[in-house]
Amino acid sequence: MPPHPSSRVQTAREELAGRLREIRKDAGISGRELAARCGWSESKSSRIENAKTPPSDQDIRAWCRACTADDQVPDLIATNRQSADAHVQWRQLQRTGLRRLQESTGDLYQQTKVFRVYVSDVIPGFLQTPGYATALLSSIADFRGTPDDVSDAVAARIRRNAVLSNGTHRFSFVLEESVLRYRLCSVETMAAQLGHLLGVMDLQNVAVGIIPLSAQRTAWPMPTFTIFDDSRVHADTLDAASTLTQPSQVELYARAFVRLSRGAARGAAARSLIAAALASLD
Structure with missing residues (x-):
């Protein structure tokens, strides 16, 4: 997916991707292991982490569950939703x-x-x-x-x-x-x-x-x-x-x-x- 035409929206997407990447690293697991725990392809994990594909709310829940970080779900979902319309x-x-x-x-x-x-x-x-x-x-x-x-x-x-x-x-x-x-x-x-x-x-x-x-x-x-x-x-x-x-x-x-x-x-x-x-x- 190409960058969003709004630089503000694209920045918000990149910040969300960065937070998800840090959550995975803090959990000490690889992108391959994350994908296996979530039941999707390794390429999907990569696309989400590099802000190529905006994650769905369900993707975020699965990601956090795989990393034992369920407490971060509300903030991340809110960030995901506002990336498209907040700015x-x-x-x-x-x-x-x-x-x-x-x-x-x-x-x-x-x-x-x-x-x-x-x-x-x-x-x-x-x-x-x-x-x-x-x-x-x-x-x-x-x-x-x-x-x-x-x-x-x-x-x-x-x-x-x-x-x-x-x-x-x-x-x-x-x-x-x-x-x-x-x-x-x-x-x-x-x-x-x-x-x-x-x-x-x-x-x-x-x-x-x-x-x-x-x-x-x-x-x-x-x-x-x-x-x-x-x-x-x-x-x-x-x-x-x-x-x-x-x-x-x-x-x-x-x-x-x-x-x-x-x-x-x-x-x-x-x-x-x-x-x-x-x-x-x-």
């Missing part, structure tokens, strides 16, 4: 405009019971007003050169965000204070956005923490990420949207969220930071 190029996601991207997560939002969201760049999508979302998505569409369907994308985002008012879902947000002060829209739009943020804080199923610029930190500012229950993480970068499903990866981000949360102001202290950001608009 999705933004251009591929947005090639038909931004509306499709907003709608693509609708089912996931309905299924998730607990959302943990950390943001260091913009107001979280869950909490955006139509005006703020329009300014942000217009900037994204212009930068990426995607079809201009911003109004439809904003409408889709607002529909998707209706999950916020459903009491069966719980949300915990941690924002950097700088997010409150970045000027991505007009003064009037930003004032409305900050006012909306104050209103959202009254919802019983929503917790908002804000890390002050002056806080003594135990965790550095990180790229934005969202944790869906304890099953997956969405971590966005400039060129890709990464979906992480390995248990060890989810645990890492959950640990980061706990550490970031410790330095966040809440309640009246958080409202004071928002009020100060509002006052600075003048």
Whole structure:
């Protein structure tokens, strides 16, 4: 099989192959012995170890069983599954405009019971007003050169965000204070956005923490990420949207969220930071 056209996917496949190779070596068995224990050809073992053939979930289970490494199966299967779709190029996601991207997560939002969201760049999508979302998505569409369907994308985002008012879902947000002060829209739009943020804080199923610029930190500012229950993480970068499903990866981000949360102001202290950001608009 030729290398995957996406270098990110190919890299993920090679990393998985490397982990399987190390598991075999740690078990002290040859590729021939592994193949015999698994009941397949030696060439198959070689193709998997050299990232020529992506293994199936069953292949991974058999490999680990042959090497007495069953405890590594969950992480390896998650790695295998995300190698094909974890690193999705933004251009591929947005090639038909931004509306499709907003709608693509609708089912996931309905299924998730607990959302943990950390943001260091913009107001979280869950909490955006139509005006703020329009300014942000217009900037994204212009930068990426995607079809201009911003109004439809904003409408889709607002529909998707209706999950916020459903009491069966719980949300915990941690924002950097700088997010409150970045000027991505007009003064009037930003004032409305900050006012909306104050209103959202009254919802019983929503917790908002804000890390002050002056806080003594135990965790550095990180790229934005969202944790869906304890099953997956969405971590966005400039060129890709990464979906992480390995248990060890989810645990890492959950640990980061706990550490970031410790330095966040809440309640009246958080409202004071928002009020100060509002006052600075003048």
